[in-house]
Amino acid sequence: xxxxxxxxxxxxxxxxxxxxxxxxxxxxxxxxxxxxxxxxxxxxxxxxxxxxxxxxxxxxxxxxxxxxxxxxxxxxxxxxxxxxxxxxxxxxxxxxxxxxxxxxxxxxxxxxxxxxxxxxxxxxxxxxxxxxxxxxxxxxxxxxxxxxxxxxxxxxxxxxxxxxxxxxxxxxxxxxxxxxxxxxxxxxxxxxxxxxxxxxxxxxxxxxxxxxxxxxxxxxxxxxxxxxxxxxxxxxxxxxxxxxxxxxxxxxxxxxxxxxxxxxxxxxxxxxxxxxxxxxxxxxxxxxxxxxxxxxxxxxxxxxxxxxxxxxxxxxxxxxxxxxxxxxxxxxxxxxxxxx
Amino acid sequence: xxxxxxxxxxxxxxxxxxxxxxxxxxxxxxxxxxxxxxxxxxxxxxxxxxxxxxxxxxxxxxxxxxxxxxxxxxxxxxxxxxxxxxxxxxxxxxxxxxxxxxxxxxxxxxxxxxxxxxxxxxxxxxxxxxxxxxxxxxxxxxxxxxxxxxxxxxxxxxxxxxxxxxxxxxxxxxxxxxxxxxxxxxxxxxxxxxxxxxxxxxxxxxxxxxxxxxxxxxxxxxxxxxxxxxxxxxxxxxxxxxxxxxxxxxxxxxxxxxxxxxxxxxxxxxxxxxxxxxxxxxxxxxxxxxxxxxxxxxxxxxxxxxxxxxxxxxxxxxxxxxxxxxxxxxxxxxxxxxxxxxxxxxxxxxxxxxxxxxxxxxxxxxxxxxxxxxxxxxxxxxxxxxxxxxxxxxxxxxxxxxxxxxxxxxxxxxxxxxxxxxxxxxxxxxxxxxxxxxxxxxxxxxxxxxxxxxxxxxxxxxxxxxxxxxxxxxxxxxxxxxxxxxxxxxx
Numbered sequence: 061x062x063x064x065x066x067x068x069x070x071x072x073x074x075x076x077x078x079x080x081x082x083x084x085x086x087x088x089x090x091x092x093x094x095x096x097x098x099x100x101x102x103x104x105x106x107x108x109x110x111x112x113x114x115x116x117x118x119x120x121x122x123x124x125x126x127x128x129x130x131x132x133x134x135x136x137x138x139x140x141x142x143x144x145x146x147x148x149x150x151x152x153x154x155x156x157x158x159x160x161x162x163x164x165x166x167x168x169x170x171x172x173x174x175x176x177x178x179x180x181x182x183x184x185x186x187x188x189x190x191x192x193x194x195x196x197x198x199x200x201x202x203x204x205x206x207x208x209x210x211x212x213x214x215x216x217x218x219x220x221x222x223x224x225x226x227x228x229x230x231x232x233x234x235x236x237x238x239x240x241x242x243x244x245x246x247x248x249x250x251x252x253x254x255x256x257x258x259x260x261x262x263x264x265x266x267x268x269x270x271x272x273x274x275x276x277x278x279x280x281x282x283x284x285x286x287x288x289x290x291x292x293x294x295x296x297x298x299x300x301x302x303x304x305x306x307x308x309x310x311x312x313x314x315x316x317x318x319x320x321x322x323x324x325x326x327x328x329x330x331x332x333x334x335x336x337x338x339x340x341x342x343x344x345x346x347x348x349x350x351x352x353x354x355x356x357x358x359x360x361x362x363x364x365x366x367x368x369x370x371x372x373x374x375x376x377x378x379x380x381x382x383x384x385x386x387x388x389x390x391x392x393x394x395x396x397x398x399x400x
Numbered sequence: 401x402x403x404x405x406x407x408x409x410x411x412x413x414x415x416x417x418x419x420x421x422x423x424x425x426x427x428x429x430x431x432x433x434x435x436x437x438x439x440x441x442x443x444x445x446x447x448x449x450x451x452x453x454x455x456x457x458x459x460x461x462x463x464x465x466x467x468x469x470x471x472x473x474x475x476x477x478x479x480x481x482x483x484x485x486x487x488x489x490x491x492x493x494x495x496x497x498x499x500x501x502x503x504x505x506x507x508x509x510x511x512x513x514x515x516x517x518x519x520x521x522x523x524x525x526x527x528x529x530x531x532x533x534x535x536x537x538x539x540x541x542x543x544x545x546x547x548x549x550x551x552x553x554x555x556x557x558x559x560x561x562x563x564x565x566x567x568x569x570x571x572x573x574x575x576x577x578x579x580x581x582x583x584x585x586x587x588x589x590x591x592x593x594x595x596x597x598x599x600x601x602x603x604x605x606x607x608x609x610x611x612x613x614x615x616x617x618x619x620x621x622x623x624x625x626x627x628x629x630x631x632x633x634x635x636x637x638x639x640x641x642x643x644x645x646x647x648x649x650x651x652x653x654x655x656x657x658x659x660x661x662x663x664x665x666x667x668x669x670x671x672x673x674x675x676x677x678x679x680x681x682x683x684x685x686x687x688x689x690x691x692x693x694x695x696x697x698x699x700x701x702x703x704x705x706x707x708x709x710x711x712x713x714x715x716x717x718x719x720x721x722x723x724x725x726x727x728x729x730x731x732x733x734x735x736x737x738x739x740x741x742x743x744x745x746x747x748x749x750x751x752x753x754x755x756x757x758x759x760x761x762x763x764x765x766x767x768x769x770x771x772x773x774x775x776x777x778x779x780x781x782x783x784x785x786x787x788x789x790x791x792x793x794x795x796x797x798x799x800x801x802x803x804x805x806x807x808x809x810x811x812x813x814x815x816x817x818x819x820x821x822x823x824x825x826x827x828x829x830x831x832x833x834x835x836x837x838x839x840x841x842x843x844x845x846x847x848x849x850x851x852x853x854x855x856x857x858x859x860x861x862x863x864x865x866x867x868x869x870x871x872x873x874x875x876x877x878x879x880x881x882x883x884x885x886x887x888x889x890x891x
Contacts, residue, residue, distance in 0.1 A: 118543040118846040120522055139526070141547060156882050158875065226702055229710060245702040334705055336864030337857070337875075355651040355856070357518030358543055358849030 104372055111365035114146045117358045150366035159338050167343040170255065170327075171320040178260025179316040180309070183267025188297060190268070191275045202272060208262045217329040220258050221247065248335045255340050258326050263319075267312040274305040310386040317382070318375050324348055343371050455491060461500035464784050466791060467531040470509045471517045471774075475732045478804030479535050479585060479774065480507035486794035493790060503787055518543075525549050525781060532782035533792065535585050537653075538573040538775045542844040545576045551778040551785050554580045559786075560793035565814045573773045576844045582775030583792050586801075586810040588728045589769045589835035590654055591754040592616070592626070595718040601638045602629070602722075609753065616755040617834070622762040623661065623688070626723055630698040633722045644698025646715060646724040649706035651856045653842055654725060657770040658685045659855070660840050661760050666851070667843045675847045676889045677880055679873055682858070684760075686869035690862040701864050712738050718751035725757060728832045729809040745828070754831075756838045771839040773813070798823070805829060811836065847887050854879040 121141020125133035190198035227243030333341035351364020630644025664681030
């Protein structure tokens with residue numbers, strides 16, 4: 061009988077333990093959860109709400125003061141303006157816009173070209189190069205590559221605009237004219253090239269740092285053993301380094317995809333979505349144009365928010381895809397040695 | 401060597417701190433001016449002098465600080481400065497009336513883009529921090545009046561006789577829904593400029609060049625003729641390809657007069673509050689631009705997106721571009737900032753001519769230009785709208801406005817300026833004044849911004865060659881219907 065009671069007590073303790081562990085875990089995570097809630101979930105909910113209203117320059121008021129809340133707002137002295145709940149009409153307008161497919165295509169082209177060529181591709185090449193040369197030289201090279209990142213965006217883009225300016229201006233023209241190349245407005249001739257390069261030079265530095273530190277942290281024994289076995293550098297990279305930096309690769313790819321999806325400031329400053337017909341207009345820039353920048357300033361915050369919210373959904377879809385492709389669950393599993 | 405590392409770190413840190421503080425001190429924009437002691441007074445008729453005076457508040461009286469927000473380029477500082485100059489007269493008027501309140505004014509003045517400037521006011525308004533007075537484009541009345549952000553001043557205007565002097569037609573630009581929402585601050589014309597040396601190089605005689613201005617007024621030299629001459633200039637190598645004719649390098653009010661010139665109507669009695677888009681006029685505009693950029697090669701397909709300083713540098717020298725559409729305020733700007741080393745305004749008179757925008761075809765229609773008056777508006781958040789209007793009234797005088805007009809290349813807004821000697825003595829203003837006979841305005845409508853964005857989209861696409869004029873019309877109409885729905889009438 062006593063043994064049965066003892067057994068039941070042990071079972072009860074065992075049942076209670078996960079609860080206590082999860083409570084502790086939640087307590088430790090609560091500051092982060094609070095921050096994520098305040099700075100991600102609440103803004104996303106607000107964005108969604110605004111996208112369901114007609115908030116604009118000429119209806120300007122508190123977007124929460126619609127319908128029955130209007131009277132409460134007026135009683136509290138909060139300006140309601142002419143804001144009204146319009147349901148999904150902003151989304152209908154968005155999907156009926158004949159440039160919506162083009163802007164989506166532009167966005168995907170911009171994100172994946174910059175990501176593949178620079179933010180992951182070039183970053184990996186730079187990390188591999190700078191970790192395979194003399195340590196100090198590698199450090200110096202990485203420090204120099206960080207310069208565009210610490211240069212204010214406006215100055216950085218102004219420099220590029222002067223580089224690619226129209227004839228008779230343009231630094232590129234000054235260099236190319238003596239070798240017989242006809243001066244051109246390079247920024248207009250190849251806008252995507254400049255958009256991707258300007259973003260990529262800055263973006264590559266992030267991955268370069270992460271990959272470099274990941275490569276540096278690979279135990280030297282592995283590399284030495286491989287070399288002793290006669291492996292070439294390419295074989296070492298392919299069979300040792302790349303598999304061991306899978307986690308940073310997932311992180312950089314996911315983070316930079318989301319970052320590129322939401323970034324538009326360089327494009328805004330460089331081409332403002334042009335030339336011509338939305339040639340370099342990307343999704344986040346359209347949201348900005350709709351919500352905050354037209355020449356005569358009729359800001360359509362409700363409509364802009366609809367573009368913004370769709371972008372959030374696109375970002376979530378990409379995140380889920382990446383987590384599945386890179387098998388996120390396996391990456392965060394407890395090492396088998398610890399599990400034993 | 402390693403022992404000196406802390407020292408180097410310390411020196412480095414100090415240098416960094418010095419650099420950051422130096423940068424912080426450099427940030428002077430927007431410029432906030434708080435001056436109430438400088439009052440401009442006209443002593444003899446032609447001279448404006450600056451007199452220092454302190455604001456005396458009677459015992460038990462109230463010193464009211466009004467905040468004014470202006471957008472102004474380097475030669476347009478008078479927009480807000482005239483309000484500072486009017487403080488003395490406003491306080492004197494209050495004293496005469498036995499009112500114990502006195503005014504001081506704080507001005508915030510910079511040269512942001514219109515969109516940003518307008519957004520700033522709207523966000524400040526929502527935060528309850530809107531300035532008392534804002535100077536902005538008259539078309540913003542179309543957004544701010546229905547949103548309840550600016551004061552309907554129709555019934556207050558009678559309190560100040562200064563407003564009777566404002567040119568009657570300018571009140572049209574400040575009217576929305578039959579009520580007046582602002583006081584005109586300036587007006588301007590948007591002429592077509594031409595390079596005299598390049599026309600001479602093309603074989604034109606001095607007589608032909610000098611008579612061009614009047615031939616345009618008489619509709620004997622048309623837009624089509626201009627394009628033909630520009631084509632000859634490109635073909636003969638007088639100017640480079642793409643430099644026969646330039647318009648502004650960004651979106652803006654100018655493009656609307658193309659549509660007007662093509663016979664388009666944007667608002668009429670039938671349409672009411674709705675805006676109108678007329679397909680025939682739209683097609684004509686796009687055909688002109690497509691023809692100029694893609695076929696004749698007189699207009700660079702890369703012109704849109706050019707930086708303003710590059711544009712000004714290219715046109716003001718009169719050596720690169722044959723014809724260009726600009727604004728009257730460009731003249732003093734070029735004289736002061738672009739050709740000052742060549743002789744300033746004298747250089748411009750010698751090398752640059754101007755007239756109205758020619759009529760579309762010879763002998764039909766009439767020349768055109770567009771006026772975009774800036775207006776003083778009073779925020780509904782102002783606690784003292786009466787004092788704000790008083791200050792505006794005292795700034796609406798021929799003395800102050802003439803000083804501003806002469807400095808900035810803007811036209812006078814008062815009837816009395818026509819005979820005012822300092823105004824008459826300003827050669828450029830006198831020469832520009834006849835253009836007002838052909839002027840047009842932007843509409844005051846809440847839908848104007850979307851209309852204009854869609855219209856400009858078509859301009860961009862035909863100039864870049866992305867669309868033919870017919871395709872552009874289809875795209876723009878589709879875009880307008882999606883954006884404005886029932887609020888646009890397509891004809």
